[in-house]
Amino acid sequence: xxxxxxxxxxxxxxxxxxxxxxxxxxxxxxxxxxxxxxxxxxxxxxxxxxxxxxxxxxxxxxxxxxxxxxxxxxxxxxxxxxxxxxxxxxxxxxxxxxxxxxxxxxxx
Numbered sequence: 001x002x003x004x005x006x007x008x009x010x011x012x013x014x015x016x017x018x019x020x021x022x023x024x025x026x027x028x029x030x031x032x033x034x035x036x037x038x039x040x041x042x043x044x045x046x047x048x049x050x051x052x053x054x055x056x057x058x059x060x061x062x063x064x065x066x067x068x069x070x071x072x073x074x075x076x077x078x079x080x081x082x083x084x085x086x087x088x089x090x091x092x093x094x095x096x097x098x099x100x101x102x103x104x105x106x107x108x
Contacts, residue, residue, distance in 0.1 A: 001046025011077055013049035018042040020050060023064055024057025032064060039068045048074060053081040054102055 003012040021027065023035035039050075050068075052061045062080060069076050082102035086093040 003048075006049075006077070013077055014047045016047055017049040017051050017079075018047050020052030020061035020065060021056050024052075024055075024061035026056060035064050036067065036071075039064065040071070043068070043072055043074060043076065048076055050076060050078045051080075052078065053084060054105070055084045059105060 002015045004015055005011070006013045018039065023030060023038065042050075050065055052065055054062065056062070065076075065078055069078075082099060083089075083094060085102060086098070
């Protein structure tokens, strides 16, 4: 696996990341056991950068990744997104109130 610097963070992240959309269940049924196996295989292969979002299974992907981080001793860097719950993507929709609600898992 090759790694590169992530901006000025000081982190070295794998050039190949794990995308958490599928383990959220949006692409069909996937068991937690299969999802965890895929996550562990990714880390075993040198992946240390995982991408997810609050809408991937309404937090399911993030919960599975949290479990992975508890199970593993390696440093795993997670990039998560919020804001896809807006009915229309507008600048005004990204208010402090909405972003806080998404992060705290409150429906807006």
